[in-house]
Amino acid sequence: MVRAFSHQWPPIIQGGMGVAISHWPLARAVSLAGQLGVVSGTGIDTVLLRRLQDGDVGGHIRRAFAASPWPDLANKILSRYFRPSGRLPDQPYMRLPLWNLESNYWQSALAMLGGFAEVWLAKFDHPGQVGINLLTKVALPNLAVLYGAMHAKVDVVLMGAGIPREIPGALDLLASNKPAALRCDVVGLSPAQSPWIRFDPTSYETISQAPLKRPAFFPIISSYSLALVMSKKATGAIQGFVIEGPTAGGHNAPPRGAKQLDSSGQPVYKERDVVDLKAVAALGYPFWLAGGYGFSGALEVARAQGAAGIQVGTLFAYSEESGMAADLKQQVLTAVCAGFASVRTDPLASPTGYPFKVVDMENTLSTTAVYKARQRVCDLGYLREAYSNAQGDVSFRCPAEPIANYVEKGGRLEDTVGRKCLCNALMASAGIPQHQSDGTVEPVIVTSGDAIAHIQDLLPPGCNSYSAKEVIDYLTKGL
Numbered sequence: 001m002v003r004a005f006s007h008q009w010p011p012i013i014q015g016g017m018g019v020a021i022s023h024w025p026l027a028r029a030v031s032l033a034g035q036l037g038v039v040s041g042t043g044i045d046t047v048l049l050r051r052l053q054d055g056d057v058g059g060h061i062r063r064a065f066a067a068s069p070w071p072d073l074a075n076k077i078l079s080r081y082f083r084p085s086g087r088l089p090d091q092p093y094m095r096l097p098l099w100n101l102e103s104n105y106w107q108s109a110l111a112m113l114g115g116f117a118e119v120w121l122a123k124f125d126h127p128g129q130v131g132i133n134l135l136t137k138v139a140l141p142n143l144a145v146l147y148g149a150m151h152a153k154v155d156v157v158l159m160g161a162g163i164p165r166e167i168p169g170a171l172d173l174l175a176s177n178k179p180a181a182l183r184c185d186v187v188g189l190s191p192a193q194s195p196w197i198r199f200d201p202t203s204y205e206t207i208s209q210a211p212l213k214r215p216a217f218f219p220i221i222s223s224y225s226l227a228l229v230m231s232k233k234a235t236g237a238i239q240g241f242v243i244e245g246p247t248a249g250g251h252n253a254p255p256r257g258a259k260q261l262d263s264s265g266q267p268v269y270k271e272r273d274v275v276d277l278k279a280v281a282a283l284g285y286p287f288w289l290a291g292g293y294g295f296s297g298a299l300e301v302a303r304a305q306g307a308a309g310i311q312v313g314t315l316f317a318y319s320e321e322s323g324m325a326a327d328l329k330q331q332v333l334t335a336v337c338a339g340f341a342s343v344r345t346d347p348l349a350s351p352t353g354y355p356f357k358v359v360d361m362e363n364t365l366s367t368t369a370v371y372k373a374r375q376r377v378c379d380l381g382y383l384r385e386a387y388s389n390a391q392g393d394v395s396f397r398c399p400a401e402p403i404a405n406y407v408e409k410g411g412r413l414e415d416t417v418g419r420k421c422l423c424n425a426l427m428a429s430a431g432i433p434q435h436q437s438d439g440t441v442e443p444v445i446v447t448s449g450d451a452i453a454h455i456q457d458l459l460p461p462g463c464n465s466y467s468a469k470e471v472i473d474y475l476t477k478g479l
């Protein structure tokens with residue numbers, strides 16, 4: 001069975017890369033080149049807040065705010081958070097309260113306007129298509145970000161790191177400007193006992209209540225069973241899949257079955273982790289293959305397996321337009337050129353418990369010395385898990401927070417081992433690190449796919465940068 005879709009999707013999806021690696025300039029460049037550019041919506045409220053405190057260089061946020069359907073709210077946010085002359089070099093960024101179930105009005109407003117601004121800037125003044133990527137696990141801000149992005153006419157929503165079963169129905173409701181809700185996964189509570197994460201668009205005064213375009217939804221999956229769940233049991237329609245393998249940058253799905261590590265401490269993936277593409281194809285949706293498809297000729301390889309195209313992250317992460325801090329980007333490119341860039345799958349680093357890819361680099365949180373020297377603090381809290389506390393209330397904890405706090409909240413000591421504060425480290429990789437009150441600057445962590453060496457094909461001798469357009473030309477060479 002092949003489902004009839006009127007929409008023509010591009011063969012290349014530039015993968016969503018948080019935090020702010022796939023920011024709007026990258027998605028815009030990809031979209032202008034005729035492919036699907038994807039902005040990251042993860043942590044976008046903090047990203048927006050930090051950009052405003054850094055003086056909104058180039059005036060882009062103010063430009064987007066001026067076009068937003070919430071002009072009063074946008075002005076209030078500017079008067080609260082915008083610092084025209086930026087911060088002093090060591091000045092800490094202002095912080096927002098951590099997200100919780102009774103989401104704070106300002107936090108949701110920043111998430112909503114952040115989602116709006118990022119997509120609006122990526123789509124401004126051209127007809128190309130733009131998607132937004134969110135992590136299912138970072139559930140609390142997602143509805144606000146999605147609603148903002150929908151006001152900027154986002155074309156596709158792409159979500160992995162969990163089972164985004166309730167998102168399609170939420171998109172249907174938000175498109176009609178109606179309140180939407182997601183079940184909050186709570187350790188210690190059954191789904192039926194779990195509370196709702198709610199977002200009500202009518203809490204914010206909008207200049208128009210006209211129905212919004214309902215974006216397409218592409219769940220990012222790593223097994224046929226997940227594809228089946230999403231096609232049969234989602235709360236609304238999906239329009240395609242991204243099928244991501246364990247060589248991809250960022251978080252990876254854990255291997256199926258009992259956890260097994262190789263001699264270097266990396267998870268072992270086996271035959272049963274390979275997705276049955278024929279079975280997925282039989283569901284009738286277009287699909288894109290992700291993870292190790294960033295090489296010339298990969299499109300033909302993917303199409304030969306029935307795919308509509310490929311999703312690529314790593315090659316774009318080091319392009320001129322990506323949001324990675326310039327010095328880090330250069331360090332990795334130099335290492336790639338010298339042939340010694342290496343990537344490892346860290347089974348412990350992420351508070352989510354999912355394996356996470358790290359580039360081995362000095363002076364980053366992936367080294368033991370930097371990890372040990374960092375004072376544990378949880379001041380962003382996106383990756384915290386909800387749990388039912390001794391009083392029967394829902395509370396939040398993170399295995400990367402100060403160990404005593406985590407254990408006091410009922411967390412297991414062994415779960416804190418090797419856990420890294422990805423929230424702070426990924427903000428730092430995007431060039432917006434927190435300056436803590438003890439004078440330290442949050443260290444960075446760099447994530448990439450295993451096939452980082454393919455970057456070499458884009459870097460002729462003596463050349464130390466390449467554009468997103470060059471990545472696309474490389475991927476489509478000879479087609």
Ligand SMILES: Cc1cc2nc3c(=O)[nH]c(=O)nc-3n(C[C@H](O)[C@H](O)[C@H](O)COP(=O)(O)O)c2cc1C
Nearest residue numbers: 015016017018248249250290291292312313314449
């Ligand atoms: C720096 C970086 C950050 C990433 N962050 C995310 C993310 O926030 N959400 C997500 O769904 N995928 C994320 N990914 C995965 C990409 O979207 C994409 O699927 C993957 O990179 C494709 O495989 P490749 O790395 O071999 O090109 C990230 C990848 C990289 C390289």
